[in-house]
Amino acid sequence: MPQYMLLLYAPESEEQEDRWAEMPLWRELTESLRKAGLLVANGPLHPATSATTVRVRGGETELTDGPFATTKEVLAGYYLLNCADVDEALRHAARMPTARYGSVEVRAIMNASEIPDVGRVHMNGQGAGGG
Amino acid sequence: MADVTTAAAVRVFRDERAAVLATLIRYVGDFQVAEDAVQDAFEAALAAWRRDGVPDNPAAWITVTARRRAIDRLRRDQSISDRAERLAALLRLNQQEHPPAAEASAIADDRLRLIFTCCHPALDTPAQVALTLRTLGGLTTGEIARAFLVAEPTMGKRIVRAKRKIADARIPYRVPSGEELPERVRGVLRVVYLIFNEGYSASEGDLLVRAELCDEAIRLGRVVCELMPGDAEAWGLLALMLLHDARRAARVDGNGSYVPLQEQDRSMWDWDRIREGFQALEHAVRSERPGQYLLQAAISALHIRAADGGAADWARIAELYEALGRLTPSPVVQVNHATAVGFAYGASAGLRLLDPLRSDPALERYQPLHATHAELLRRAGDLRGAAGAYERAIALSANGVERAELERRLQALTAG
Numbered sequence: 001m002p003q004y005m006l007l008l009y010a011p012e013s014e015e016q017e018d019r020w021a022e023m024p025l026w027r028e029l030t031e032s033l034r035k036a037g038l039l040v041a042n043g044p045l046h047p048a049t050s051a052t053t054v055r056v057r058g059g060e061t062e063l064t065d066g067p068f069a070t071t072k073e074v075l076a077g078y079y080l081l082n083c084a085d086v087d088e089a090l091r092h093a094a095r096m097p098t099a100r101y102g103s104v105e106v107r108a109i110m111n112a113s114e115i116p117d118v119g120r121v122h123m124n125g126q127g128a129g130g131g
Numbered sequence: 132m133a134d135v136t137t138a139a140a141v142r143v144f145r146d147e148r149a150a151v152l153a154t155l156i157r158y159v160g161d162f163q164v165a166e167d168a169v170q171d172a173f174e175a176a177l178a179a180w181r182r183d184g185v186p187d188n189p190a191a192w193i194t195v196t197a198r199r200r201a202i203d204r205l206r207r208d209q210s211i212s213d214r215a216e217r218l219a220a221l222l223r224l225n226q227q228e229h230p231p232a233a234e235a236s237a238i239a240d241d242r243l244r245l246i247f248t249c250c251h252p253a254l255d256t257p258a259q260v261a262l263t264l265r266t267l268g269g270l271t272t273g274e275i276a277r278a279f280l281v282a283e284p285t286m287g288k289r290i291v292r293a294k295r296k297i298a299d300a301r302i303p304y305r306v307p308s309g310e311e312l313p314e315r316v317r318g319v320l321r322v323v324y325l326i327f328n329e330g331y332s333a334s335e336g337d338l339l340v341r342a343e344l345c346d347e348a349i350r351l352g353r354v355v356c357e358l359m360p361g362d363a364e365a366w367g368l369l370a371l372m373l374l375h376d377a378r379r380a381a382r383v384d385g386n387g388s389y390v391p392l393q394e395q396d397r398s399m400w401d402w403d404r405i406r407e408g409f410q411a412l413e414h415a416v417r418s419e420r421p422g423q424y425l426l427q428a429a430i431s432a433l434h435i436r437a438a439d440g441g442a443a444d445w446a447r448i449a450e451l452y453e454a455l456g457r458l459t460p461s462p463v464v465q466v467n468h469a470t471a472v473g474f475a476y477g478a479s480a481g482l483r484l485l486d487p488l489r490s491d492p493a494l495e496r497y498q499p500l501h502a503t504h505a506e507l508l509r510r511a512g513d514l515r516g517a518a519g520a521y522e523r524a525i526a527l528s529a530n531g532v533e534r535a536e537l538e539r540r541l542q543a544l545t546a547g
Binding site: 046047049050051052063064065066084085086087090106107108113114116 | 210211214252253254255258292295296299300301302303307311
């Protein structure tokens, strides 16, 4: 079966609360995709401010604190890696051929303990609402 | 009485905060929680010490209190990853009456980890500088903001964002290994150098805060040398900072005018710093391949030796600038090289080195280039050319002290 990647873009919000208010919807959606046997992987990313952009120019690795930010380059692919920390991720990012003529943005995926429980509580009907 | 206590607490914090914080971060795994716990301990110290007097070992008091506060915070804060394991480790540590003997070297390692984390290349340079001053130095957010001429909330946001990124991106808390190490050490030294430079040669701002930046950079430089005694560039940087800073007070006279090195009052030099600087230089010169900081320190040392009697060895200084230019090419170095060559081999030799710089449009507004050009033209006898170049330099100068000096030289030109 062909694979498709869905890339989710959202306005950067200062208020993380807004983001979690929709948690029940996300869970429902993820669950239905999983049940249908379609889901390979998914996950929320840490804010773009925590991104590091890697470029290799003239054999030297250049790091930029922040997300990839030019309009002339387009998203061309992805790797999802298990790494001990950002150093390991950056090292592999610098190995991508794209790093030599484009950019590789490195973002951490939130782990389960970093995602608030608001959604789950809400779904169970115990919470006061996620407003 | 209360003031004496406050002063004692402030002093202990200035000296011990970084070490206490560094160890706590390792246990807690989160900058913010560790920092909040240390802040709690400071406030607890103020209250308890006013009541009971300053304890015999204030540093130990703060270490223990900060650790207990961190335990409280970890119990409350559910969002920290590996919370249970971290809490268990802290509780174990807290139960030990006497910390293990290996703790002293572990504390040194923690400080080194903290330095490398604050200067991690995934953080942008202003964030590295701010975070280093905040966590390793004794400066408050307000002081750092004033030193860098930004609003306090802006600086606060910068620091919070940096800490957030360390947590979110999982910037590791460790001393980099093997092949990574040289590059990362260079990054750390660069941050210390930037802090020093901001204090030493900034174009405006509060003089007192600037002096604090120099002191802070020197303190950090000493720590880096102590932690990495085998690194020649660390010693070179320390020597460079000490030899420059020793002459800071003599650079400006009572009227706020700039005083050139040759005319400085040597009794205003800080001879303890100069001695320490020369000692650091001794460490650094054992290295086979001199780096940029060692070369700059050597140049500074030659200037000091010259002003301390006898003529400057301009040929040697020119040689050092040339080596520096090969290592780190920059207009600053090229302009200084031309000055030294001008003194060593005559003004026209210096002017020849300036020619390619003067035709570079990027340097059209580079004030030191025009000031040096003016000086060399004057010495070559082209007074009209010199006057024009001085005027250009004056128009570009953002620093009042420096501008006054340039105006004095321009007037001396027409008077003579």
